[in-house]
Amino acid sequence: MTLNLFYFLSFLAVLSALMVVFSKNPVYSVLYLIITFFTIAGHYILLDAQFLAVVHVIVYAGAIMVLFLYVIMLLNLNRESEPHKSNILKFAAVICAGLLLVVLVGSLKGTEAIVQQSGKAGIGYVKTLGEVMFKEFLLPFEITSILLLAAMVGAVMLGKSEKTNDTI
Amino acid sequence: MITFLTFKIILVALVFVITLLVAAYSTYAERKVAAFLQDRIGPNRAGPFGILQPLADGLKFIMKEEIIPVVSNKFLFILGPCIAMMTALMAGVLIPWGGTLTIGGETYALQIAELDNGILYVFAVVSIGVYGIMIGGWASNNKFSLLGAIRASAQMISYEIAMGLSIIALVAITGTLSLSEISAQQAGGTGGDWNFWNVVYHPLGCLIFIICAFAECNRTPFDLPECETELVGGYHTEYSSMKLGFYLFAEYINMFISSAVISTLYFGGYNFPFMNDLGLDQNMITIIGTVVMFAKVAFFIFFFMWIRWTIPRFRYDQLMNLGWKILIPLAVANVFITVASYLIFK
Amino acid sequence: MQLTNRSKLVVKKEMNFWERMYLPAILGGVMITIRHLFRRKSTVKYPEKTREISSIWRGQHVLKRDDKGAERCTACGLCAVACPAEAITMTAAERKKGEENLYREEKYASTYEINMLRCIFCGLCEEACPKEAIFLTDRIVTTDYSRTGFVYGKDKLVEKVDDRIDVTKRQTLAVQEFKQQKQLSHNK
Numbered sequence: 001m002t003l004n005l006f007y008f009l010s011f012l013a014v015l016s017a018l019m020v021v022f023s024k025n026p027v028y029s030v031l032y033l034i035i036t037f038f039t040i041a042g043h044y045i046l047l048d049a050q051f052l053a054v055v056h057v058i059v060y061a062g063a064i065m066v067l068f069l070y071v072i073m074l075l076n077l078n079r080e081s082e083p084h085k086s087n088i089l090k091f092a093a094v095i096c097a098g099l100l101l102v103v104l105v106g107s108l109k110g111t112e113a114i115v116q117q118s119g120k121a122g123i124g125y126v127k128t129l130g131e132v133m134f135k136e137f138l139l140p141f142e143i144t145s146i147l148l149l150a151a152m153v154g155a156v157m158l159g160k161s162e163k164t165n166d167t168i
Numbered sequence: 169m170i171t172f173l174t175f176k177i178i179l180v181a182l183v184f185v186i187t188l189l190v191a192a193y194s195t196y197a198e199r200k201v202a203a204f205l206q207d208r209i210g211p212n213r214a215g216p217f218g219i220l221q222p223l224a225d226g227l228k229f230i231m232k233e234e235i236i237p238v239v240s241n242k243f244l245f246i247l248g249p250c251i252a253m254m255t256a257l258m259a260g261v262l263i264p265w266g267g268t269l270t271i272g273g274e275t276y277a278l279q280i281a282e283l284d285n286g287i288l289y290v291f292a293v294v295s296i297g298v299y300g301i302m303i304g305g306w307a308s309n310n311k312f313s314l315l316g317a318i319r320a321s322a323q324m325i326s327y328e329i330a331m332g333l334s335i336i337a338l339v340a341i342t343g344t345l346s347l348s349e350i351s352a353q354q355a356g357g358t359g360g361d362w363n364f365w366n367v368v369y370h371p372l373g374c375l376i377f378i379i380c381a382f383a384e385c386n387r388t389p390f391d392l393p394e395c396e397t398e399l400v401g402g403y404h405t406e407y408s409s410m411k412l413g414f415y416l417f418a419e420y421i422n423m424f425i426s427s428a429v430i431s432t433l434y435f436g437g438y439n440f441p442f443m444n445d446l447g448l449d450q451n452m453i454t455i456i457g458t459v460v461m462f463a464k465v466a467f468f469i470f471f472f473m474w475i476r477w478t479i480p481r482f483r484y485d486q487l488m489n490l491g492w493k494i495l496i497p498l499a500v501a502n503v504f505i506t507v508a509s510y511l512i513f514k
Numbered sequence: 515m516q517l518t519n520r521s522k523l524v525v526k527k528e529m530n531f532w533e534r535m536y537l538p539a540i541l542g543g544v545m546i547t548i549r550h551l552f553r554r555k556s557t558v559k560y561p562e563k564t565r566e567i568s569s570i571w572r573g574q575h576v577l578k579r580d581d582k583g584a585e586r587c588t589a590c591g592l593c594a595v596a597c598p599a600e601a602i603t604m605t606a607a608e609r610k611k612g613e614e615n616l617y618r619e620e621k622y623a624s625t626y627e628i629n630m631l632r633c634i635f636c637g638l639c640e641e642a643c644p645k646e647a648i649f650l651t652d653r654i655v656t657t658d659y660s661r662t663g664f665v666y667g668k669d670k671l672v673e674k675v676d677d678r679i680d681v682t683k684r685q686t687l688a689v690q691e692f693k694q695q696k697q698l699s700h701n702k
Contacts, residue, residue, distance in 0.1 A: 027244075027306065034299070054288040062295025063325055066302065070321050073306050073314060125284055126345055205547045209557040478547045479540060 006046055013039035026072045030065060037061045051126050175276050183260050183280060191420040192222040194469055198420075201473040229413035237406050241307040248304025249407065249414035255297040256421035262286045263428045264348040266438045266458035269451055278438075278458060279348055286347035287335060290429060291328070294384055298324040300418065301386075301393060305403035316402025319484065320393035323383055326491040327390075331380035333499035334373045337506035338366060338433060347429075351437035365436040369510075372502045374434040376495055381426040383491070386419060388476040395481055427468030428461075435464055569683055572635045572650040575628055576679045577672040580618050585672060586647035589623035596642035601632035618645075626671060630655045630664040649681045 016035040023029050037060045044053035133141050196211065196218070203210025211218035236245055266278035283289050298321055305317025342350050354365050367374045383390040394402030401407075404415045431437060438457035448456070482490065532538065558565050578586050589606035607624035609617045616622075639648050658664055673679045682690070 031244075031303070050283070051285055051288070054285055054292050057292040058288065058295050062292060062298075063328065066295075066298055066321050066325055069299075069302055069306075070318060073302070073318060201551075204551050204555075207550055207553050207556050209555050209559070212559070474544065474547060478543045 002046060006043070009039045009042045009046070013043070026075075027069070030069050030072055033068070034061050034065050037065065051129055171272075171274065172276075176280065179278070179280055183265070184257065187257060187260050187421055187424060188417075190424045190465075190469075191417050192226065194420040194423060195225060195416070196221045197469065198473050198476075201470065202477050205474070205477045226413070229410050232409040234409040234411070235406075237309060239309045240406065241309065244303050244307035245406075246411070248300050248302075248307055249411045249418070250300070251303060252297065252300025252418040253414045253421075255293050255300060256418040256425065259290050259293045259422075259425040260428070262289055262347055263425070263432060264351045264437060265461055267450070267454040269454050277348065278454065282348055283346065285345040287339065287345050287350075287433075290347075290425075291332060294422075295324070295328055297384075297418075297422065300415075301403045304407070304415070305393075308403075308406035310406050312399045312401070312405045313403050316393045316399050316405070319399075320386065320403060323386075323390065323392060323487060323491075326488060327380045327383035327495070330376060330491060330495035330499050331384065333496060334376035334380065334502065335433065336499075337373050337503045338370050340503070340507055341369065341510050342366070347432055347437075351432055351439065354436040355439045355443065365434065365439075367434040370434065370502075370506060372498065373506065374430075376499050376502065377434065378430060379490075379495065381430060382472070382475065383487075385422045385426055385472070387423065387472055389479040389482050390487060391481060392484060392487060423469055423472050424465065427465045427472070430468055431461065431464035437461060437464075567652060569652075571652050572637045574630075574651055574653040574655045575633075575639070575666075575671055576649050576651050576681070577626065577668070578647055578649060578681070579673060579675065579678070582615065583675045584614070584616055584618040585622060586618050586645045587623045587626065588619045588621045588645055588647075589626075590621075590644065592642040592644065593639035593648055596638040597633075598636060598638060599632045599634045601629045601634075602639060603627050623668070626668050628666050628671065630666055631661065649679075649684065651679055651681060651684070653679075 013036055016032045016039065019032040020029045020036065023032060037056065041053040041056045041061070044050075044056060199221070200210040200218075202208075211221040214220040214224045236242055261280045262283060264277070264279040268275045268277050270276075301320040302317045305313040305315075305320070308314075338350075339345055342353055344350060344353075350366070355363065386393050392402075393399075394404060399405070404412055407415060438454075438461040440457060440460040443453055443457065580586055587604075589604050591604065591606075594600075594602040594604060604623045604626045606621055609620050609622055635650065637650050640650055655664075685693075
């Protein structure tokens with residue numbers, strides 16, 4: 001049952017991820033990306049990580065993709081105004097993506113030992129996650145929050161209008 | 169196992185039907201409340217006091233001509249209202265409508281699904297709900313619709329943050345994300361042992377949550393995505409027939425669910441005062457509790473309408489100012505104040 | 515000069531913190547609206563209940579006949595001149611031999627039209643009429659689907675011989691007394 005679900009979700013994830021790349025309309029791309037995020041959230045639930053799944057849906061599908069869609073709708077991209085890409089650019093993109101794939105495969109090959117651990121009851125609960133975050137990984141957690149704070153301050157700085165001439 | 173399953177199926181069907189019924193009668197209530205607040209009578213032709221008005225409206229929506237604009241994106245145009253309706257109905261799964269019933273030695277909880285992080289699930293569903301509006305608005309290929317969709321997305325994202333922050337204090341003190349546990353914690357104490365609803369401990373959080381709930385439901389004073397005076401109909405300008413009906417229905421369902429969440433989180437859910445002192449049977453308490461829950465929900469739906477006919481719509485910059493510059497800092501302050509005072513007075 | 519004591523001087527002052535919170539103001543507004551919930555409703559449920567109208571209420575016009583059933587109107591055109599909305603038009607014609615029982619005087623209106631969309635029901639035509647031919651009644655001008663339907667001709671305006679329209683109630687006591695004086699040429 002779980003295995004069948006896994007295969008179904010994986011099939012859906014890969015299919016929609018491919019559709020993100022292959023669909024001509026950027027709005028369709030974004031919508032397929034949302035489906036991809038949902039299937040990944042499904043994978044999290046299969047791994048007993050409910051909290052992560054829900055947060056994934058809230059943050060990625062619910063907030064970030066809404067902003068993506070927002071920007072694409074405002075840009076009004078369609079087939080006529082699509083910028084034409086040269087062959088060199090396409091070639092470079094393929095090489096970059098291939099290298100990324102190699103890196104990902106290489107890094108995942110060495111992590112087989114960790115995957116075995118999952119299966120503990122309640123591993124994905126908020127309580128467990130909180131304890132791990134605030135005890136074991138406190139420093140990285142805090143550093144991440146400072147990074148986010150810095151990004152936020154930077155965004156505010158960029159968004160603020162310069163007060164050189166008040167009378168425009 | 170079989171009885172458990174049948175109970176759940178019955179409960180799902182019941183909640184589904186009640187949700188639709190409440191949404192249908194909210195349209196009637198909206199018109200009646202509007203009329204009464206303006207010294208009018210409101211719809212009174214269909215049936216006694218017009219109580220068959222929702223049926224007439226529904227029939228009208230179904231029988232009306234369906235128009236799909238030629239320039240629209242047909243698939244997405246149909247998908248938009250579907251998503252809006254679907255997400256609106258999904259959130260009702262988590263709400264604890266009552267305590268536990270004991271039938272034939274087995275106990276059943278009046279809640280469809282018990283999740284460890286129920287509030288977050290509700291938030292996730294709400295955050296998906298904006299896609300229905302965005303997709304519909306974009307697919308209509310109309311400037312007013314697009315503007316409505318863009319306003320909706322910006323507004324919902326902005327107010328989701330404040331909404332999320334406003335419940336952090338509540339979650340921190342109750343120590344759980346599960347809606348049923350939060351409800352159960354607010355149960356009345358026995359024998360003069362007072363146990364207050366959460367609104368007593370979190371007045372500011374409650375206020376922020378209610379304001380954000382108004383914004384998330386696109387209700388006045390935050391109905392910018394569909395304001396008639398500026399955008400004709402906003403995101404549903406091009407819609408007609410039952411697809412428009414779905415959008416309107418989704419709005420009322422959202423209102424119903426928001427009311428249920430507000431009453432569960434802050435106003436005791438299915439609990440009522442002196443529930444343990446009356447010496448009633450557990451089943452009886454549950455049944456009365458469910459009625460009380462629906463009474464609270466009805467009050468909040470009325471409150472939504474009451475505010476609608478009192479406060480005019482915000483301007484767009486005022487909306488953003490309120491969301492980002494007032495509600496978010498206030499919500500953050502609320503977290504600190506509430507948690508600090510809890511630690512001091514514990 | 516102060517006419518009423520309801521006028522309020524508008525002062526645009528800086529709002530204090532309490533006012534800037536807006537919550538008290540919102541609460542005030544909410545209290546006002548909830549009070550209206552319990553007010554008496556001013557709606558009249560129309561088809562079942564009609565609102566009482568004044569006895570001199572001005573509705574659809576009528577062109578009166580005299581006691582013998584002859585039309586009183588002589589197409590003098592004073593009503594058309596008096597009409598501020600220019601809603602009345604007519605054409606005059608000469609009475610032929612043998613029509614004495616149809617028209618009271620030698621001249622009569624062969625057509626007489628009132629455009630009910632233009633009419634403002636001011637009653638000046640009634641006042642201007644020297645022959646007591648046109649009166650406004652308490653009847654309501656009904657709706658129609660076309661504009662031409664609102665141009666009322668003689669077929670709709672002139673009262674039927676066997677179905678007279680009573681306008682005595684609309685006349686004040688002074689007028690009715692004045693009418694009793696038969697020695698005046700006006701009342702013959």
